[in-house]
Amino acid sequence: MMCRTDQSAPEPGEEQDVDATDAVFTSLLEDSAEELYEQAPCGYLSTLMDGTIAKINTTLLDWLGLERSRVVGRMRFADLLTVGGKLYHETHFAPLLQMKGEVSGIAMDIKTAGKQRMPALVTSKVKTSEDGEPMLIRTTVFDARERRAYEAELLRGRKAAEEARRQAEADRIRLQEALAVLQQSLLPPELPEVPGLETGSYYHTASPDLLGGDFYDLFPVGSGRWAFFLGDVCGKGPQAAAVTSLTRHTLRAAALHDADPVTVLNTLNTVLHDRYTSGDTRYCTAIFGVLEPDDGHFGVHLASGGHPSALIQRADGSADYLPTPGGLLVGVLPQASFTAARARLLPGDTLLLYTDGLTEARTGPDRELYGDDALRAFTAAQPPAGPKALITALSGLLASFGDGLDDDTALLALGVPAALPTPGAKV
Amino acid sequence: MDGKLAGMDIRRRNNVTVTGRADGPVLLLAHGFGCDQNMWRLVVPALAESYRVVLFDYVGSGRADPSAWDERRYSSLEGYAQDVLDVCEELDLRDVTFVGHSVSSMVGVLAAAKAPQRLSRLVMVAPSPCYIDDEEYRGGFSAEDIDELLESLESNYLGWSAAMAPVIMGNADRPELGQELTTSFCATDPDMARVFARTTFLSDSRQDLKTITVPTLILECRQDVIAPREVGAFVRDAIPGSRLVTLEATGHCPQLSAPQATLAAITDFMGAA
Numbered sequence: 001m002m003c004r005t006d007q008s009a010p011e012p013g014e015e016q017d018v019d020a021t022d023a024v025f026t027s028l029l030e031d032s033a034e035e036l037y038e039q040a041p042c043g044y045l046s047t048l049m050d051g052t053i054a055k056i057n058t059t060l061l062d063w064l065g066l067e068r069s070r071v072v073g074r075m076r077f078a079d080l081l082t083v084g085g086k087l088y089h090e091t092h093f094a095p096l097l098q099m100k101g102e103v104s105g106i107a108m109d110i111k112t113a114g115k116q117r118m119p120a121l122v123t124s125k126v127k128t129s130e131d132g133e134p135m136l137i138r139t140t141v142f143d144a145r146e147r148r149a150y151e152a153e154l155l156r157g158r159k160a161a162e163e164a165r166r167q168a169e170a171d172r173i174r175l176q177e178a179l180a181v182l183q184q185s186l187l188p189p190e191l192p193e194v195p196g197l198e199t200g201s202y203y204h205t206a207s208p209d210l211l212g213g214d215f216y217d218l219f220p221v222g223s224g225r226w227a228f229f230l231g232d233v234c235g236k237g238p239q240a241a242a243v244t245s246l247t248r249h250t251l252r253a254a255a256l257h258d259a260d261p262v263t264v265l266n267t268l269n270t271v272l273h274d275r276y277t278s279g280d281t282r283y284c285t286a287i288f289g290v291l292e293p294d295d296g297h298f299g300v301h302l303a304s305g306g307h308p309s310a311l312i313q314r315a316d317g318s319a320d321y322l323p324t325p326g327g328l329l330v331g332v333l334p335q336a337s338f339t340a341a342r343a344r345l346l347p348g349d350t351l352l353l354y355t356d357g358l359t360e361a362r363t364g365p366d367r368e369l370y371g372d373d374a375l376r377a378f379t380a381a382q383p384p385a386g387p388k389a390l391i392t393a394l395s396g397l398l399a400s401f402g403d404g405l406d407d408d409t410a411l412l413a414l415g416v417p418a419a420l421p422t423p424g425a426k427v
Numbered sequence: 428m429d430g431k432l433a434g435m436d437i438r439r440r441n442n443v444t445v446t447g448r449a450d451g452p453v454l455l456l457a458h459g460f461g462c463d464q465n466m467w468r469l470v471v472p473a474l475a476e477s478y479r480v481v482l483f484d485y486v487g488s489g490r491a492d493p494s495a496w497d498e499r500r501y502s503s504l505e506g507y508a509q510d511v512l513d514v515c516e517e518l519d520l521r522d523v524t525f526v527g528h529s530v531s532s533m534v535g536v537l538a539a540a541k542a543p544q545r546l547s548r549l550v551m552v553a554p555s556p557c558y559i560d561d562e563e564y565r566g567g568f569s570a571e572d573i574d575e576l577l578e579s580l581e582s583n584y585l586g587w588s589a590a591m592a593p594v595i596m597g598n599a600d601r602p603e604l605g606q607e608l609t610t611s612f613c614a615t616d617p618d619m620a621r622v623f624a625r626t627t628f629l630s631d632s633r634q635d636l637k638t639i640t641v642p643t644l645i646l647e648c649r650q651d652v653i654a655p656r657e658v659g660a661f662v663r664d665a666i667p668g669s670r671l672v673t674l675e676a677t678g679h680c681p682q683l684s685a686p687q688a689t690l691a692a693i694t695d696f697m698g699a700a
Contacts, residue, residue: 049684050650050677076677078652083572084579087628090653090679091461091529098683099465109579 043141051076065113119148200391212408213240230353231286261303272331283331303340305330315348319380350415357409387413437517441483447475459529463489469686487619508537524548533632555654556632636665643669644696
């Protein structure tokens with residue numbers, strides 16, 4: 001563009017300027033093609049096919065600080081470039097020009113008089129004879145110093161943005177690792193082996209930062225008895241996780257002291273209430289219980305603090321809730337009452353504890369609550385094949401909810417195998 | 428890693444093209460830094476009359492599958508040599524004459540050392556085993572020169588070609604630009620090109636030349652900034668029994684600037700070997 005002859009004519013219309021306009025036109029017409037070539041606002045050169053410079057204009061010679069006699073017939077185009085430019089010329093520019101007959105807008109640095117680099121934009125075109133034989137290469141060289149400065153700014157900006165992105169990504173990974181460690185500390189790594197009992201569990205976290213508010217555990221409390229609990233802390237994220245951690249450790253410590261379910265929940269209530277009363281009420285719902293083995297079956301003694309009732313899948317295929325009505329949320333009031341219940345797990349029976357993420361999932365086109373009845377019906381429809389099979393079926397159910405499942409969900413199933421293996425037999 | 432590579436479609440990965448006489452002796456043409464298999468377009472038609480001609484793009488160049496890029500692998504010439512061996516294995520090529528341009532000559536040396544049963548002749552087009560001067564050795568460039576090239580690659584690629592700008596600025600939302608790029612010659616992802624440049628110009632394969640036992644033809648240009656005459660002589664002296672032919676050509680790409688002379692030299696070598 002800049003190489004085009006400047007054709008901007010004077011503004012027409014002004015009567016007294018006609019003479020002046022004519023004078024400008026006359027002087028433009030006297031501006032010879034030779035003059036235009038030599039003094040053009042860009043560099044011009046023509047080279048033989050091997051790069052030897054045959055013709056070069058004054059503008060370019062001035063930029064280079066070279067005498068015409070030292071250049072024409074003595075130097076090649078590549079000799080005018082910096083070393084980096086030379087290598088790029090040989091590996092990219094020259095092959096492209098040979099293949100396509102023209103190359104446009106390639107940035108290369110030329111060496112100027114004071115051994116400086118001058119960024120330039122180079123365009124070359126091969127002139128061919130009438131029978132198509134390449135004869136010479138015509139090249140224009142534009143001063144790209146300012147443009148290159150803008151590009152350098154762009155690149156700097158891009159680099160800074162990339163660096164920031166890398167840093168953010170690294171921070172995110174570090175944070176996720178920390179959160180994963182924290183999350184793992186809220187759940188048992190795996191459930192312990194309990195003689196005569198089969199277990200299963202599942203945890204679905206809905207929050208992107210991996211920190212849920214649901215928790216469960218299973219651990220021995222002496223004399224062959226085992227304690228279990230499952231619960232749900234209000235809220236999500238780091239604050240909820242801190243409450244979860246306190247809750248879990250309090251339940252374990254309280255159970256070792258006295259495993260009576262109501263006593264344990266009372267202790268937790270006191271701890272949470274004392275810790276979180278001042279303006280930042282934190283509470284949870286939980287079921288705590290004890291399993292006592294008794295001649296091929298297990299006695300269950302549990303208590304609930306505001307938590308959805310446990311469900312028992314019986315060996316005969318039926319399923320019923322073990323009601324614990326009236327139990328209060330744990331940690332809200334200084335004194336709370338909790339409801340206890342007892343049951344027996346016979347061979348083939350499975351006790352299921354769950355959090356309300358399951359029953360409050362939204363299903364169907366009307367996004368209705370899944371609900372207690374549906375859960376009981378679903379469980380009754382499963383063959384009584386033990387805790388692991390039930391957990392598998394329920395995790396499949398949870399997956400089928402898709403985005404209707406928007407809360408954390410914990411499942412814990414404890415069951416007595418239908419036919420106890422006789423000693424020495426293969427399991 | 429190996430399993431993944433074995434499972435990949437090498438033909439697609441390396442944009443392999445097979446042409447010419449199906450029963451002819453095999454010529455495997457390998458491009459150097461800066462372009463892709465298009466570099467051979469002026470000599471392929473004539474070669475195809477007598478030979479089975481196999482062309483490919485190294486991963487990171489031309490139309491090779493960019494998802495196969497692995498910066499660590501392609502930071503050494505061995506990585507590129509593995510591309511050659513992968514292609515040979517995929518097509519079960521044997522008794523191949525490997526024609527490597529520029530840095531590919533050294534890639535061919537590494538590949539031939541690993542699989543002599545596959546690569547039985549080498550043609551080196553404008554080779555240089557080391558670009559940087561080192562005591563008695565004249566590679567043609569100082570370490571500072573090469574640094575300058577790599578730095579200009581680093582700082583300058585935005586302007587090298589208007590066609591590259593969409594790549595740099597991200598053209599996900601303007602697919603028509605990407606389309607144009609993939610159809611233009613020698614379009615390269617600038618990040619991958621930088622790695623290839625670094626690997627190429629910082630490599631020193633002088634010791635590897637001694638391992639060559641297969642018949643070798645060296646083609647040099649009368650005037651070549653990148654691989655000067657002294658380097659051609661060095662390569663000839665380092666490979667016992669090799670032949671050096673000086674082409675009446677200027678520049679670093681005689682297959683483009685002097686295709687007839689290049690063809691004649693290759694055909695002559697094939698007849699003699």
